[in-house]
Amino acid sequence: MKPAVLTGEHYMTGDEAIAEGALAAGCLFFGAYPITPATEIAERMSQRLFGVGGTFIQMEDEIAAMAAVVGASCAGVKSMTATSGPGFSLMMENLGLAIVMETPCVVANVQRAGPSTGLPTQGAQADMMQARWGSHGHYEIIALAPESAQEAFYETIRAFNLAEKYRTPVLIMTDELVGHMSERVVIPKKSAITLEDRPRPKGRKDRYLPFEPGPNGVPPMAAAGEGCAVHMTGLTHDAKGYPVMTVECQEQMVTRLVNKILDNRHDIFSFKEYRLEDADVAVVSYGISARTARAAVDEARQEGIKAGMLKLDTVWPFCEEKIFELAQRVKAFVTVEINLGQIHLEVMRAARGKAPCVLVGHAGGALISPEQVKAALRSI
Amino acid sequence: MTGQETSSKKEIVVTGFGGQGIILAGRILGKAAALGDHRESTLVQSYGPESRGGACSAQVIISDGVIHYPYVRKPDILSAMSQAGYEKYADLVEEDGIILIDQDLVKPKSGKAPVFAIPSTRFAEELGRKMMANIIMIGFIVATTGAVSHQAALQTVEKSVPPGTEKKNLEAFSKGYDFGLALFKGREKKAAGQVGA
Numbered sequence: 001m002k003p004a005v006l007t008g009e010h011y012m013t014g015d016e017a018i019a020e021g022a023l024a025a026g027c028l029f030f031g032a033y034p035i036t037p038a039t040e041i042a043e044r045m046s047q048r049l050f051g052v053g054g055t056f057i058q059m060e061d062e063i064a065a066m067a068a069v070v071g072a073s074c075a076g077v078k079s080m081t082a083t084s085g086p087g088f089s090l091m092m093e094n095l096g097l098a099i100v101m102e103t104p105c106v107v108a109n110v111q112r113a114g115p116s117t118g119l120p121t122q123g124a125q126a127d128m129m130q131a132r133w134g135s136h137g138h139y140e141i142i143a144l145a146p147e148s149a150q151e152a153f154y155e156t157i158r159a160f161n162l163a164e165k166y167r168t169p170v171l172i173m174t175d176e177l178v179g180h181m182s183e184r185v186v187i188p189k190k191s192a193i194t195l196e197d198r199p200r201p202k203g204r205k206d207r208y209l210p211f212e213p214g215p216n217g218v219p220p221m222a223a224a225g226e227g228c229a230v231h232m233t234g235l236t237h238d239a240k241g242y243p244v245m246t247v248e249c250q251e252q253m254v255t256r257l258v259n260k261i262l263d264n265r266h267d268i269f270s271f272k273e274y275r276l277e278d279a280d281v282a283v284v285s286y287g288i289s290a291r292t293a294r295a296a297v298d299e300a301r302q303e304g305i306k307a308g309m310l311k312l313d314t315v316w317p318f319c320e321e322k323i324f325e326l327a328q329r330v331k332a333f334v335t336v337e338i339n340l341g342q343i344h345l346e347v348m349r350a351a352r353g354k355a356p357c358v359l360v361g362h363a364g365g366a367l368i369s370p371e372q373v374k375a376a377l378r379s380i
Numbered sequence: 381m382t383g384q385e386t387s388s389k390k391e392i393v394v395t396g397f398g399g400q401g402i403i404l405a406g407r408i409l410g411k412a413a414a415l416g417d418h419r420e421s422t423l424v425q426s427y428g429p430e431s432r433g434g435a436c437s438a439q440v441i442i443s444d445g446v447i448h449y450p451y452v453r454k455p456d457i458l459s460a461m462s463q464a465g466y467e468k469y470a471d472l473v474e475e476d477g478i479i480l481i482d483q484d485l486v487k488p489k490s491g492k493a494p495v496f497a498i499p500s501t502r503f504a505e506e507l508g509r510k511m512m513a514n515i516i517m518i519g520f521i522v523a524t525t526g527a528v529s530h531q532a533a534l535q536t537v538e539k540s541v542p543p544g545t546e547k548k549n550l551e552a553f554s555k556g557y558d559f560g561l562a563l564f565k566g567r568e569k570k571a572a573g574q575v576g577a
Contacts, residue, residue, distance in 0.1 A: 011411040011421075037427070121427045181450055182407065182423040184414040295448035370449055 395465025406438025416532020519556025
């Protein structure tokens with residue numbers, strides 16, 4: 001049997017790297033329904049989980065897959081699923097349940113072109129707003145967007161760490177292009193990987209309140225069946241987890257769920273600045289498009305255009321302050337993403353009119369070429 | 381990922397029919413470069429029905445620096461094991477590039493880039509397994525372009541083929557490699573002869 005952490009150098013796809021990242025993060029449950037282009041994550045987990053003492057279940061559909069993931073996490077294990085657009089739509093209801101029951105879990109969406117069945121084997125980045133608002137009600141979500149197989153490995157570990165630390169679902173919004181591309185992935189020693197676990201109850205079990213927040217707004221979490229009274233519901237609830245159908249309780253619960261993400265946003269944010277120091281134009285991108293953007297920045301610099309890039313590792317919550325800060329010193333923003341304007345509109349909102357915002361995007365199915373980005377940079 | 385791309389970059393397209401082992405060939409080149417030669421490499425491939433019978437391709441980029449854009453924009457090396465694959469990419473290869481074909485499967489047109497031919501499928505049949513044509517082609521690519529080192533390619537072939545077939549596949553690799561070397565030596569002699577005359 002292979003160990004959970006496959007220390008060493010590998011040549012693997014982004015999908016495989018997500019699976020290895022999950023195993024390295026201590027994931028012990030994977031419930032899934034196969035879908036192109038995310039199937040390889042489930043495939044690898046099905047091959048590997050049993051050997052590390054975990055459980056893999058292929059469920060009857062994505063609704064059930066997400067339900068199984070939420071249940072496994074409530075039972076105390078780190079759990080995950082992976083899907084693509086159509087399956088992501090089916091997971092939205094139970095994603096909301098995980099948010100309201102404050103159940104740590106990780107969902108990878110290997111994006112393909114939609115709407116509906118769309119182009120099943122071809123990549124896109126058009127589920128970014130669904131990631132933000134796809135489930136009903138007002139909430140905050142954490143979403144990460146790796147651009148390479150190596151980053152997919154590390155960002156999956158980070159996704160688990162954030163999920164545990166903040167008792168919330170975390171989305172890995174990757175895409176077919178990263179998912180199916182092979183690259184070198186260096187997996188470090190187990191001892192070099194820092195893992196977070198959900199806050200645990202202290203003190204008398206009979207006094208435990210499952211939704212009484214700790215200092216950072218996150219309640220300690222007891223596993224079902226270990227002796228603490230645990231009551232979980234999708235209804236609006238109090239600190240005991242009991243339903244309370246009042247406007248006051250709704251206000252208290254929802255604002256706490258939102259603020260536990262927003263108040264801790266600087267811990268959740270991660271972005272990389274590339275050649276931005278003296279830049280006139282800031283290219284904003286994430287996922288596979290960040291690679292196009294970086295190539296375009298280098299090539300535009302050779303033409304004398306002072307371009308730089310802000311690459312978002314964390315897409316949600318959105319780094320508004322960073323965009324506004326850049327808006328005071330750049331002439332324009334160019335957002336590169338494989339959709340017809342999603343994060344572009346967020347950049348525009350956050351720039352608050354201080355700098356014009358341009359989109360380089362298309363409806364999906366292929367990578368954006370550096371030439372398209374360069375054309376936009378030249379026109380500014 | 382930080383750092384700029386370098387000029388040592390080689391962009392490779394391997395094409396053919398689905399089922400010829402085109403994607404495995406690309407994977408072996410990419411893996412040999414990354415894990416054997418300790419360079420950077422990316423592999424993107426046909427995915428879907430074309431990888432199971434239609435026109436199929438694998439795109440490999442090898443570089444000493446970071447690779448940003450993982451798709452081939454100007455191929456330095458085109459390896460074609462089908463006419464359709466050849467025709468799709470041949471015009472993109474410039475004079476300083478190189479085109480490698482299976483001579484029984486591809487009829488080249490006159491173009492900018494030099495064309496080198498090998499009967500890889502016929503050789504594979506002579507060795508007893510038609511499906512090793514891709515491994516013979518890898519040997520030929522390594523000998524004619526040096527895109528990955530001989531040792532890295534050899535080790536990666538050995539690790540990438542089904543258990544029990546290693547010896548046969550290494551033999552296939554050497555067949556393609558030796559044919560490629562001999563072809564180059566022949567050309568050098570011819571060139572030297574022309575100078576003398």
